[in-house]
Amino acid sequence: MEKEIAAKRAVMEITQEVMEELVQATGFHDAYNDLVIAENALIEWSHSTIKHEKSYRENRAAIDAMYENVNSSPEKRQELIQLSMKIR
DSSP states (O other): OHHHHHHHHHHSOOOHHHHHHHHHHHTHHHHHHHHHHHHHHHHHHHHHHHTTSHHHHHSHHHHHHHHHTTTSOHHHHHHHHHHHTTOO
């Protein structure tokens, strides 16, 4: 992609539209969207699954708040995804 940007830069200004075309051409945008969909499915599944655990019933408000705020920061989202992957 860097080579393509350099080649385009030699003949034209790199605008947002040009950059968007390059990103689409690499497939990065589609891969990112697929990843977000998979993460959301994992988060939703973990929230449904954890509701059957005793620890959930004892800490329901805190756990539900964590799921409600999953998109408040990338760090919180990452932490919840990591925790979700540990559920059996």
